[in-house]
Amino acid sequence: MHSVGRSWLLLTGFILFYIIYLLFGALAFSSIERPMEDKLRHDIERLKEEFLNQSCVSAASLELFLNKVLTANKYGVSVLHNSSARSNWDLASSMFFANTLVTTVGYGHPTPLSDAGKAFSIVYALIGVPFTMLVLTACVQRCMQPLVLAPVNLLQRSGLKPRPATVLHFILLLIVVVLCFFLAPAAVFNVVEASWSFLDGVYFCFISLCTIGLGDFVPAAQPGQQYRALYQLAVMVYLFVGLMMMYLLLRTFHKMADVHGLTTLLQLPRCEESVLEEDTEPIVNNGPSPRLKDKPASKPLDPGSQPSYNSINKG
Amino acid sequence: MHSVGRSWLLLTGFILFYIIYLLFGALAFSSIERPMEDKLRHDIERLKEEFLNQSCVSAASLELFLNKVLTANKYGVSVLHNSSARSNWDLASSMFFANTLVTTVGYGHPTPLSDAGKAFSIVYALIGVPFTMLVLTACVQRCMQPLVLAPVNLLQRSGLKPRPATVLHFILLLIVVVLCFFLAPAAVFNVVEASWSFLDGVYFCFISLCTIGLGDFVPAAQPGQQYRALYQLAVMVYLFVGLMMMYLLLRTFHKMADVHGLTTLLQLPRCEESVLEEDTEPIVNNGPSPRLKDKPASKPLDPGSQPSYNSINKG
Numbered sequence: 001m002h003s004v005g006r007s008w009l010l011l012t013g014f015i016l017f018y019i020i021y022l023l024f025g026a027l028a029f030s031s032i033e034r035p036m037e038d039k040l041r042h043d044i045e046r047l048k049e050e051f052l053n054q055s056c057v058s059a060a061s062l063e064l065f066l067n068k069v070l071t072a073n074k075y076g077v078s079v080l081h082n083s084s085a086r087s088n089w090d091l092a093s094s095m096f097f098a099n100t101l102v103t104t105v106g107y108g109h110p111t112p113l114s115d116a117g118k119a120f121s122i123v124y125a126l127i128g129v130p131f132t133m134l135v136l137t138a139c140v141q142r143c144m145q146p147l148v149l150a151p152v153n154l155l156q157r158s159g160l161k162p163r164p165a166t167v168l169h170f171i172l173l174l175i176v177v178v179l180c181f182f183l184a185p186a187a188v189f190n191v192v193e194a195s196w197s198f199l200d201g202v203y204f205c206f207i208s209l210c211t212i213g214l215g216d217f218v219p220a221a222q223p224g225q226q227y228r229a230l231y232q233l234a235v236m237v238y239l240f241v242g243l244m245m246m247y248l249l250l251r252t253f254h255k256m257a258d259v260h261g262l263t264t265l266l267q268l269p270r271c272e273e274s275v276l277e278e279d280t281e282p283i284v285n286n287g288p289s290p291r292l293k294d295k296p297a298s299k300p301l302d303p304g305s306q307p308s309y310n311s312i313n314k315g
Numbered sequence: 316m317h318s319v320g321r322s323w324l325l326l327t328g329f330i331l332f333y334i335i336y337l338l339f340g341a342l343a344f345s346s347i348e349r350p351m352e353d354k355l356r357h358d359i360e361r362l363k364e365e366f367l368n369q370s371c372v373s374a375a376s377l378e379l380f381l382n383k384v385l386t387a388n389k390y391g392v393s394v395l396h397n398s399s400a401r402s403n404w405d406l407a408s409s410m411f412f413a414n415t416l417v418t419t420v421g422y423g424h425p426t427p428l429s430d431a432g433k434a435f436s437i438v439y440a441l442i443g444v445p446f447t448m449l450v451l452t453a454c455v456q457r458c459m460q461p462l463v464l465a466p467v468n469l470l471q472r473s474g475l476k477p478r479p480a481t482v483l484h485f486i487l488l489l490i491v492v493v494l495c496f497f498l499a500p501a502a503v504f505n506v507v508e509a510s511w512s513f514l515d516g517v518y519f520c521f522i523s524l525c526t527i528g529l530g531d532f533v534p535a536a537q538p539g540q541q542y543r544a545l546y547q548l549a550v551m552v553y554l555f556v557g558l559m560m561m562y563l564l565l566r567t568f569h570k571m572a573d574v575h576g577l578t579t580l581l582q583l584p585r586c587e588e589s590v591l592e593e594d595t596e597p598i599v600n601n602g603p604s605p606r607l608k609d610k611p612a613s614k615p616l617d618p619g620s621q622p623s624y625n626s627i628n629k630g
Contacts, residue, residue: 057372106527108423118518203433212421
């Protein structure tokens with residue numbers, strides 16, 4: 001029990017540190033970017049007033065005005081009247097931005113305006129991205145027993161052979177993930193975001209959970225949304241749990257591919273034990289070093305040498 | 316030699332299929348999105364003309380005009396005069412977009428306009444993202460011997476102990492990657508892209524190779540750039556090789572962490588052999604199933620049971 005306790009303590013520590021790191025990022029980004037944003041917003045509003053006050057609009061003056069409008073828009077400052085009160089760098093929005101950085105989703109709305117913000121983004125992601133991967137890996141590891149190993153064992157005990165059991169389990173898990181992390185959230189976004197269709201919602205969920213993060217659909221970006229900070233927090237939790245489930249799905253697929261011999265066929269590292277030469281060979285060498293040129297670039301896989309393989313074939 | 320040949324044949328096949336898949340994506344995206352883009356561009360130009368022709372500009376008409384301009388801009392159609400001739404969905408740009416989808420970088424400039432484009436993006440990424448990961452994994456695997464194992468052996472033969480050898484090798488690899496994939500490309504972008512500072516270049520390289528892809532800096536997006544298609548192709552190759560090197564760096568770090576006992580300390584799967592319960596235990600169970608409630612949630616790590624650990628401690 002001691003080690004189980006230590007394992008959960010470590011995970012809780014990871015998650016707590018993750019939240020603290022996001023809060024720190026939120027504070028830092030907010031304090032770096034907010035003054036720049038205020039200045040840009042003030043400039044663009046003054047420019048708009050000047051543009052409206054001029055007696056005749058020439059093509060050249062319109063071009064110049066639109067150029068500045070589009071530049072400000074690139075940095076998340078909209079010239080439109082109804083969005084002028086909203087900041088992209090309040091605490092919740094900054095935390096949302098920090099979260100999209102460390103999860104590598106990166107919608108790009110908003111983006112840092114200042115050089116200091118850009119430099120800080122690099123340093124912040126440099127620590128945050130590997131740490132987030134670490135937290136996600138640790139979480140997925142704790143979910144493998146209840147969500148993968150136990151159900152497969154259950155299916156086997158109900159009379160299924162090993163290979164069909166893994167396939168059936170993967171299909172069931174896939175259905176649950178699609179329902180809970182794509183279709184259900186898409187329906188919620190369809191209701192909450194006025195301009196999003198159901199397809200837009202599915203598209204947003206997919207593009208986010210694959211960490212592509214195009215940024216053409218970003219939640220809580222419409223003006224006048226209620227409980228905006230709470231909504232952004234909910235999306236952040238959705239992104240984290242969703243990414244965890246995607247990673248779990250990937251690992252389950254990898255394990256299933258192992259069982260079916262797919263990884264061996266494609267000469268890739270296996271999920272349970274890596275069997276290719278560069279993986280089985282320790283990185284350091286304590287005995288006399290073999291001459292490198294005598295070694296083949298990659299070692300053939302001998303199915304007979306893989307115990308879990310043999311046990312499958314027997315099953 | 317037979318299996319070495321098969322291994323390289325497989326890799327060549329993967330890369331060829333990857334290129335064909337990108338070309339197919341380029342053709343599909345171009346044919347789906349180009350008509351929509353042309354229509355939007357035509358609409359926005361007509362709107363601009365109408366706006367210029369009106370006798371007086373009211374705040375309301377400006378607001379309406381700017382709203383449409385910003386919506387068009389979101390889909391990559393700029394109202395500015397100097398960028399009106401350039402399409403975001405020519406073959407090279409579409410291929411660039413397909414590439415940012417499958418690598419999960421996802422700058423978001425441009426983004427699909429039509430529902431058909433969004434649906435196709437989902438299907439395309441659904442196949443493309445795992446396949447790209449497969450190609451990258453296969454490439455990294457072939458690079459492990461010449462870039463990681465051989466240099467570490469060389470350092471050991473020159474008299475270094477195993478642990479310092481792995482650390483020194485990792486630092487050297489890190490320096491090479493930073494120089495060749497961050498600083499050198501940043502210098503090139505600084506020259507090629509008129510409005511990018513050197514910091515912008517470093518920021519772009521970092522944000523891209525971490526697959527965050529904010530999209531505030533996208534190469535070949537300025538109007539009037541020469542050899543645009545060739546330039547986009549070069550950036551695509553840079554992205555692919557860069558991502559490969561980032562993955563190699565990550566695996567090298569993981570292997571180094573194994574050697575130094577860091578993964579054991581954090582109770583994470585090891586790089587060479589996974590030692591945690593859910594990894595050592597086969598996913599399928601051929602014997603009588605143990606009662607799940609009797610099993611601890613996670614198994615303690617016994618350093619004595621790890622052969623490569625013992626060999627390191629001896630070294």
